[in-house]
Amino acid sequence: MKEVHKNGVKWGMVIDLDKCTGCGACSVACQAENNISFRKDETDRLRRISWLEIYQISNHLPYPHTRVIHMPRPCMHCDHHTPCVSVCPASATKTGADGVVSQVYPRCFGCRYCMAACPYHARYFNWWDPTWPKGMEKYLNPDVSPRMRGVVEKCSFCYHRYHRAKNKAFMEGRRELREGEYIPACVEACPSKAMTFGNLNDPHSEVARLAKSPFAFRLLEKLGSEPKVYYICTQDWVRKQADNYLEEERLRHE
Amino acid sequence: MRKGGPLFFIVGFFIFSLFGWVMFPKILFLEKTQPIDFSHVAHGEEAGLSCEDCHYFRADGSYAGIPSIDKCMECHEGGTGLEGKAAQEEEKLLEFAEEGKEIPWLIYSRQPDNVYFSHAAHVKMAEIECNTCHGDMGEREHPPIYKKNRLHPYSKQTMAMETCEACHQERGVLNDCFVCHK
Numbered sequence: 076m077k078e079v080h081k082n083g084v085k086w087g088m089v090i091d092l093d094k095c096t097g098c099g100a101c102s103v104a105c106q107a108e109n110n111i112s113f114r115k116d117e118t119d120r121l122r123r124i125s126w127l128e129i130y131q132i133s134n135h136l137p138y139p140h141t142r143v144i145h146m147p148r149p150c151m152h153c154d155h156h157t158p159c160v161s162v163c164p165a166s167a168t169k170t171g172a173d174g175v176v177s178q179v180y181p182r183c184f185g186c187r188y189c190m191a192a193c194p195y196h197a198r199y200f201n202w203w204d205p206t207w208p209k210g211m212e213k214y215l216n217p218d219v220s221p222r223m224r225g226v227v228e229k230c231s232f233c234y235h236r237y238h239r240a241k242n243k244a245f246m247e248g249r250r251e252l253r254e255g256e257y258i259p260a261c262v263e264a265c266p267s268k269a270m271t272f273g274n275l276n277d278p279h280s281e282v283a284r285l286a287k288s289p290f291a292f293r294l295l296e297k298l299g300s301e302p303k304v305y306y307i308c309t310q311d312w313v314r315k316q317a318d319n320y321l322e323e324e325r326l327r328h329e
Numbered sequence: 330m331r332k333g334g335p336l337f338f339i340v341g342f343f344i345f346s347l348f349g350w351v352m353f354p355k356i357l358f359l360e361k362t363q364p365i366d367f368s369h370v371a372h373g374e375e376a377g378l379s380c381e382d383c384h385y386f387r388a389d390g391s392y393a394g395i396p397s398i399d400k401c402m403e404c405h406e407g408g409t410g411l412e413g414k415a416a417q418e419e420e421k422l423l424e425f426a427e428e429g430k431e432i433p434w435l436i437y438s439r440q441p442d443n444v445y446f447s448h449a450a451h452v453k454m455a456e457i458e459c460n461t462c463h464g465d466m467g468e469r470e471h472p473p474i475y476k477k478n479r480l481h482p483y484s485k486q487t488m489a490m491e492t493c494e495a496c497h498q499e500r501g502v503l504n505d506c507f508v509c510h511k
Binding site for chain 1: 386388389390391441442443445447449450453454503505506507508510511
C-alpha cells in the first residue's frame with residue numbers, strides 16, 4: 076500500500092488542539108454535509124451516528140490544576156495495515172491510492188468486524204433506515220448517497236468534495252488541485268482555524284509542515300496503524316494520554 | 330434406465346432453455362416509451378443545433394444533462410407550423426409548457442445513487458466520444474425503447490460496473506472504489 080502513493084497525493088489532516096474551543100461546529104457541519112440522520116435521543120452513544128465525534132479529555136487533577144481540552148475525532152484513515160480494511164470479509168472498505176479509506180455501502184452486509192477492529196471507534200452501524208423530520212429530505216446533499224439499514228458508515232474526508240473540486244479543475248484542463256481547493260466540510264466550518272487539510276506528500280503544503288511540528292502526535296501511535304490525522308498540542312499531559320499505556324506496559328516501553 | 334429418458338431430458342432442456350434465454354429477459358424488462366418522440370436528427374441537421382447547445386457543462390464542471398423545457402421553448406413557443414405526426418408530438422411539448430411542467434424524460438444511462446460519474450473527466454480530459462458509451466443516441470430519429478428492469482428502478486441500457494472498470498484498466502485509470510462510488 077505504502078509504495079503506491081509515495082509520489083502522488085496523500086490526504087491528511089492536522090488538528091491544533093490548542094486552538095480548538097470544542098464549539099462543535101465541525102461536527103454539525105459534518106452531520107449536515109454527509110446526510111447523517113439523527114434520532115430523537117442523540118445522547119445514546121451506542122446507537123447514534125456521528126462521523127466526527129468530539130471528546131472532552133481532562134487531566135483529572137484537583138482545582139486549580141484542572142485542565143480540559145476538546146478533541147475532534149474523524150476517521151483516522153490509517154495508512155498502514157488499516158485495521159478495518161484487513162478484517163472486512165466483503166472488500167467493502169479499502170485504502171485508495173490517495174490514502175482515503177473508502178466505504179461502499181451496497182457491498183457492506185453489516186457484520187461489523189470493522190467496528191470491532193477500529194481502535195478509534197470511528198465507525199457506526201445503521202440500526203435503522205435513516206429518517207429525517209418531515210420536509211428535511213429536500214435539503215439533503217445530492218452528492219452524498221444516504222445509507223440504508225444494516226450497513227456501516229464512517230467519515231470519508233468528504234470525498235464528494237474531492238470529486239467536485241476535480242471536476243472544476245478538469246474544466247480548466249488541470250488534473251492536479253491547488254492547495255485549499257479540496258477541504259472537508261469540518262475544516263471549512265472551524266471558526267478558530269484549528270483544522271488544516273491537504274496533501275501530506277507535498278512538502279510545501281501547510282499540513283505537511285504542521286505534521287512535522289515537535290508538538291504533533293497521533294492517537295495510539297504505538298499500534299503502528301499510521302493515522303493520517305495529526306494533532307498538535309503544547310500540553311504534555313494531552314500528548315501522554317494520546318498513547319494510553321497500561322502501568323506495566325509503560326515500564327516495558329521506557 | 331427407462332425407455333424415453335433421453336427424450337424427456339432433451340425436451341425438458343429445450344423448454345427450460347427457451348424460458349431462460351428467451352422468455353425470462355422479456356418478462357424481466359418493462360418496456361417504456363419516452364413522453365415525446367424526440368428526434369435528434371431533426372434538431373441536429375435540420376434545426377442547426379450542435380450537441381453542446383443542449384448538453385453542456387456548467388462552469389463548475391457539472392453536467393447539465395438533458396435540457397429543461399425552457400430550452401425547447403426558445404424555438405417552439407407558439408408552435409413551428411409542423412404537420413402530421415410531428416405536429417402531434419410538438420403539441421405534447423406545448424401542453425407540458427402550458428402546465429408549467431418539466432418533461433419527464435427517461436434516462437437510459439441513469440446510474441444508482443451511490444455511483445459517481447463525471448462527464449468532465451471523460452469528455453474534457455480523456456476526449457472520449459459520446460457514442461463510445463451512449464451508442465447512436467445523437468443520430469437517432471426516434472428514441473429507443475426504454476427497458477426498465479422490474480427488479481430495480483434502472484434500465485437495461487445503463488453501464489455495468491465491469492464495463493467501467495474494464496476501460497479504466499485498459500487506459501491505466503485508477504479503479505479504487507471511491508473513484509466511482511460515493
